[in-house]
Amino acid sequence: MVGLGELLIKTSSRGTIRGGSQEGFRPEMTGLAEDGGGYSSDPRLAELYDHVIPYQERGDVTFYVDAAREGGGPVLELGCGTGRILLPTARAGVEIVGIDLSETMLAACRRKLALEPVEVQARATLHLDDMRSFDLGSKFKLVTTPFRSFQHLLMVEEQLACLERVHRHLMPGGSLILDIFNPSIRAFTQTNYGEIVAEEPEFSLPDGTHCVRRHRILGRDHFQQITQVELLYDLMHPDGTEERLVQAFPMRHLFRYEAEHLLVRAGFEIKALYADYQMNPFGTQDPGELIFIARRR
Numbered sequence: 001m002v003g004l005g006e007l008l009i010k011t012s013s014r015g016t017i018r019g020g021s022q023e024g025f026r027p028e029m030t031g032l033a034e035d036g037g038g039y040s041s042d043p044r045l046a047e048l049y050d051h052v053i054p055y056q057e058r059g060d061v062t063f064y065v066d067a068a069r070e071g072g073g074p075v076l077e078l079g080c081g082t083g084r085i086l087l088p089t090a091r092a093g094v095e096i097v098g099i100d101l102s103e104t105m106l107a108a109c110r111r112k113l114a115l116e117p118v119e120v121q122a123r124a125t126l127h128l129d130d131m132r133s134f135d136l137g138s139k140f141k142l143v144t145t146p147f148r149s150f151q152h153l154l155m156v157e158e159q160l161a162c163l164e165r166v167h168r169h170l171m172p173g174g175s176l177i178l179d180i181f182n183p184s185i186r187a188f189t190q191t192n193y194g195e196i197v198a199e200e201p202e203f204s205l206p207d208g209t210h211c212v213r214r215h216r217i218l219g220r221d222h223f224q225q226i227t228q229v230e231l232l233y234d235l236m237h238p239d240g241t242e243e244r245l246v247q248a249f250p251m252r253h254l255f256r257y258e259a260e261h262l263l264v265r266a267g268f269e270i271k272a273l274y275a276d277y278q279m280n281p282f283g284t285q286d287p288g289e290l291i292f293i294a295r296r297r
């Protein structure tokens with residue numbers, strides 16, 4: 001019989017991962033989650049973010065702006081990044097507060113906000129803060145977590161800590177939009193670790209640098225539902241030199257019912273579950289998204 005000690009593989013300070021289904025997964029990989037997606041690992045990642053074509057084409061901005069308008073604000077966005085959602089929300093006349101763990105992402109957001117008309121600037125507030133522990137001293141009608149930021153929280157304790165913070169910051173009857181991947185079972189069975197699995201359309205930066213972004217999966221821990229992702233930014237500078245920037249991070253997957261139980265456990269009532277930003281119901285896209293509208297009980 002295998003003893004418990006042999007089944008436990010020590011990881012970073014983030015705890016222990018149980019062995020048995022950790023294909024391609026090296027224990028040190030989980031340590032990277034401390035910087036919430038690796039956005040601060042190189043200041044240039046924040047500059048690149050707004051140019052990435054699939055980010056520009058996500059098609060979620062109208063959904064969030066409409067939700068903010070309907071709710072009437074104030075809105076709190078957890079993991080606001082460079083302001084992809086926050087800025088259009090403020091432009092639409094809604095007061096919004098954004099928090100983010102990455103100083104470089106927030107700095108990019110601040111630079112863009114400074115170019116907006118004063119009335120838009122007055123509606124947006126930014127804080128360097130952690131979605132697991134923030135305490136803003138104010139209440140919101142709507143809290144949002146656009147574009148899977150919640151999946152940077154790897155452990156249930158972290159997820160619950162975040163939801164507890166959200167609950168405290170919501171006005172009575174206020175809502176949370178929790179926006180995560182619907183995990184693809186088919187993707188979980190693929191073992192082509194280290195191979196490039198996707199290449200995106202090339203884009204250029206204002207200084208003439210060309211970039212092609214590629215993706216690879218380094219490994220998966222099926223027990224902890226964590227995938228170790230690498231985003232590779234292959235840069236060609238105007239002088240012809242080449243460089244690769246690597247953004248590496250673990251991503252925690254949540255299945256539909258797991259997320260529902262988590263939300264209910266944290267004091268929320270599920271009002272709707274969408275598969276996309278056109279609000280088609282869960283199950284109409286494969287795999288689609290998991291977009292929960294959850295009301296504070």
Ligand SMILES: C[S@@+](CC[C@H](N)C(=O)[O-])C[C@H]1O[C@@H](n2cnc3c(N)ncnc32)[C@H](O)[C@@H]1O
Pocket residue numbers: 035036037039078079080081082083084085099100101102105129130131132145146147148149152
């Ligand atoms: C995929 S980006 C999304 C940015 C923005 N919401 C958007 O839709 O473009 C994820 C963001 O979450 C932030 N983040 C990750 N972990 C965080 C945490 N614990 N607290 C606050 N922000 C966090 C990252 O720094 C990053 O800016």
